[in-house]
Amino acid sequence: MTQKEIIEALRRKIDFTKEEIDIFFDKIEHQSYAKNAYLTKPGDLNPPFMLIKSGCLMTYFKDLNDHIHAIQFGQEMWWTGDLDAFFNGKPSKYGIKALTDVEVYLFKREIFELINNSSxxxxRYFRQLFQNALISHQNRIIRNISFTAEEKYLEFIRLHPRLELIVPQKYIASYMGITPEFLSKLKKQIAKS
Structure with a gap:
């Protein structure tokens, strides 16, 4: 995604002025990471809030048995990060891993506040972003507690049609709360019907 495309995506939500866009890009940090790189790890202090310019990231939680639980997948123009750690200065509960080569814009807390205070x-943009994230999170909870495994998988494919081509099956299974073996059987069953 080019900077021009990012500006167009930002302006689809809010009609930012050129000066506001200039402040935005002047203050944020651009970074590139190779596939399988860890952008943050559980326990990190002061993790950034990120806008994905290109590629795919996975936000994950690692339990006491070192099992990785996929929490979120993000692609171009998605925002990600451990918001509790970012806003409240706590150690991060989550890690973020590059599932492809990625480019991101990183926001440190003080830059985030400076940008918000500048306009x-x-x-308004971030309020809308967080509102939509909360709605999405609530919808995911409903799917997790009320959908069958097949319904979860079909909804995942509907919501994220390209991800299955990028994300390893073990992470998709983790995101759905099932084993990779069960997901394999499920996909074969769906293909037959």
Whole structure:
């Protein structure tokens, strides 16, 4: 995704001025990471909030038995990060791994606050972003507690049609709360019907 495309995507939500866009790109940090790199790990202090320019990231939680639980997959123009750690100065509960080569824009807390204080439009943009994230999170909880495994998989494919080509099956299974073996059987069963 080019910077021009990112600006167009930002302006689809809020009509930012050129000056506001200039502040945005002047203050954020651009980084590239290779596939399988860890952008953050559980326990990191002051993890950044990230905008994905290109590629695919997985936000994950590692339990006491070192099992990785996929929490979220993000692609171009997705925002990700451990918001509790970012806003409240706590050690991160989550890690973020590059599932492909990725480019991201990193926001440190003080830069995030500076950008929001520079324009009420940024505050509005991020309020809308967080509202939509909460709605999405609530919908995912409903799917997790009420959908069958097949319904979860079909909804995953509907919501994220390209991800299955990028994300290893073990992470998709983890995201759905099932084993990779069960997901394999499920996919074969769906293909037959």
């Amino acid at each position: 009420t439009l940024f505050e």
